[in-house]
Every structure is written in structure tokens, then in C-alpha cells.
Amino acid sequence: MARTAHSIPVDKVPAVQPRRGELTAHRASLPALTGIRFFAAFYVVFYHSHLPVALEEKHLWAAAQFIRNGLLAVPLFFILSGLILSYTYEGQIERPGGYRRFWEARFARVWPLYTVSLLLSSIFDHTTPHSISAAVATLFMVQSWNPFNMGMAASWNFVCWTLSTEAFFYLLFPPMQQWLERRRTWVLWMTFALAVTLAVAGKTGGINYTDTRGLHYVPLALVHVPEFVIGVCVGNLFLRMRSARPTASLLPGRGVLTMLATVACLWLLSQPLLGAAAWTALGFAVLLFCLAAEKSPLQWLLSTRLLIIGGQISFGIYLLQWPCKTAVNHLCDMLQMSSVPGRFAVDCVALMLLSAAGFYGVEEPARRLLRRLFARREQRYQGVVRGRA
DSSP, X not given: OOOOGGGSOTTOOOOOOOOTTOXXXXXXXXXXXXXXXXXXXXXXXXXXXXXXXXXXXXXXXXXXXXXXXXXXXXXXXXXXXXXXXXXXXXXXXXXXXXXXXXXXXXXXXXXXXXXXXXXXXXXXXXXXXXXXXXXXXXXXXXXTOOTTOGGGGGSSSGGGHHHHHHHXXXXXXXXXXXXXXXXXXXXXXXXXXXXXXXXXXXXXXXXXXXXXXXXXXXXXXXXXXXXXXXXXXXXXXXXHHHHHSTTSOSOOXXXXXXXXXXXXXXXXXXXXXXXXXXXXXXXXXXXXXXXXXXXXXXXXXHTSHHHHHHHXXXXXXXXXXXXXXXXXXXXXXXXXXXXXXXXXXHHHHHHHHHHHHHIIIIIHHHHHHHHHHHHHHHHHHHHHHHHHO
């Protein structure tokens, strides 16, 4: 007799299977986790603006500190990435060719717009790699892996160092996910606690290519692994809890827990970067879990169509912010627009339009094309294997 969902052990999650012609299967979407990407991306944009200085001139110290902590949106993205990858790929890495399918899907998702951002940086920012090795490393997304040349991480479009770090996570994810799937739930909790401890004690969220704080001969990508592991653990724990209670709400707080997690994160983001703000790694993990597991006004807001679109174009908002800002500054200089708030508003509007164009004109078409090509090759390969059997 087939087991029902209620008879599945807590430590097991039912695997999903891909449809014919697709690289991977897909569970039900978590739209609130897409919507929050929009705010995280613009948090980085605000961090790269002149707003903190303007706020300090008006003695708004807490607001200035909040924006200066905008680089902490990067570990939020890392944690969110780990959560979504584990939620999506749980049970699929085991299949023959699972590693390859995963890497092909990630390549199709990330690389097309990534290369467009490099091209636009060359055109508008007039930035080019300082050496052939830096150019090759950046094109292959390994520029943040070099412990002997941390400055290479900033080559070309400097925000791409985070995508290089993500590529390092993609390399680690399949064996990590396989290992965690075979472990009992208490091991997941212990791994989560260890990753949080390393992220908080090491204040990893505040480390980038300009501030290694004495970390010598350690690849920048490796420094942020604890943040990614936090997300992977949260995703697996969420799936196991949901499989144990498939018809019940995981969090019965009616939005209270989400509200408390949100307030805690906002407070932590207003604290000194190398002080209490280091605890945002834990705060982000709790908030993301609540957004996935608990019905709340914030979950509803982030799941609205407008914010889902904002989350979909957030990759472009992050990657294209500097070439867009440079082009807007040239335009404002030509129009003799000197107002800093006005220039920033124009930049934000232009960035959203450019990111939407990048998503619908480059990112989605290229992703569908590449995934289709990879899937066809996989079908031919499977046909050859069956023919030999």
C-alpha cells in the first residue's frame, strides 16, 4: 500500500520529479521570498548612494547607520539563495546527472545577464579588467576565489564579486545537500547553530573585497559560506516540518512571529556594523522562515503581483546599478540637474526600467533557451543509455 503524506517520517521529504523536457522539478512557489528580493536589492542601491552623508548632515544618525548597513543585504541574498536552492532541489541531486543538471540550471539563470552587466560596465563606466587573468576570472565567475589577490574580486563590474561567491556556493551545494538529506533533523539543527555561530562571531556580513580585517590567504567566497549554509539548513528544516504537518500551519502566530522578526531585523540593521548588526544573520534566517511558513500581512504584501515582479527584476537591479548610475549622472549633468535627491530619484526609476528590460529581454529568454538546449541534450543522452542497456 502506498504511504500517505501523514505517514512520512519527520526526517523524510517526498521527492518531486521533473516534467519531460525540463532540467528540474519545481515545488509550489514561495512568493513572499521573491518579493523581499526587491527591497534587498534596493537596500544595496541606497547603500551605494550619498544618502547616509545627507542624513548625517541633518543629524539623523540612526537612519544614516541603517543605510550604511545596506551591505548586509548581501548576506540576506546568500541566506535566501541557500534556502531556495534546498527547497527546490531537495531529492533531485541523487538522480543520475543531478550535479550536472543543477549546474546547467544555475548557469542558465545567472550567466546571461551577468555578462550583459560586464558589457554595460565597459560602455558606461569605462571599466575593464586590469589584466587578462582578471578578465578570464571574472567571465568564469571565480574572481572572489583567489586568496592571494583579493582586489581581483572588484574587477570589471565590482558588484559581481557576490555572483562569484554564489558560484562558489553552487559548487558546494550538491554534495552539501546530499549530506544533509541523509542526516537526522537534530544534525540539521546543530549545523544551523554552528553556521550562525561562525557568521555572528566572524561578523562575516561586513567582510568584502575592501575590508578583509586581517584575513590573509582565505578566499573571499569561503568567508561567506556560513551564511549560505544557514539558508540551506533553513530550507531543509522548513521542508521537513511541512512534510510532518502537510495540512496545518507551521506557525500559528497569525503574523505575530513575522512582525517580531521584522522589528528585530530592522533594529539590528540600525546598530553598528561590527557590533549588534552581526546578529542579522540569525534575524534574517528567522524572518525568511516566518515569511515562508506563516500567513501574515507582510507575507501578503510581499506576495502581491507588483512586488513579485520587483523581485523578479531584482537581479538586474543589483547587477546593473553602477552602469545605470553612471549613465544617469551623465544625463543629469547635461540637463544641469544638481539636486542630489532628484538625481537619485531619476536613477531609481531608470534602474527599474533597465532591470525590467534586462529580465524580459535577456534573462528570461536566455534562461528558457539554455534550459531547453540542456534538456534536449539530456534526453538524447538518456536515449543512448537506454539503447545500450
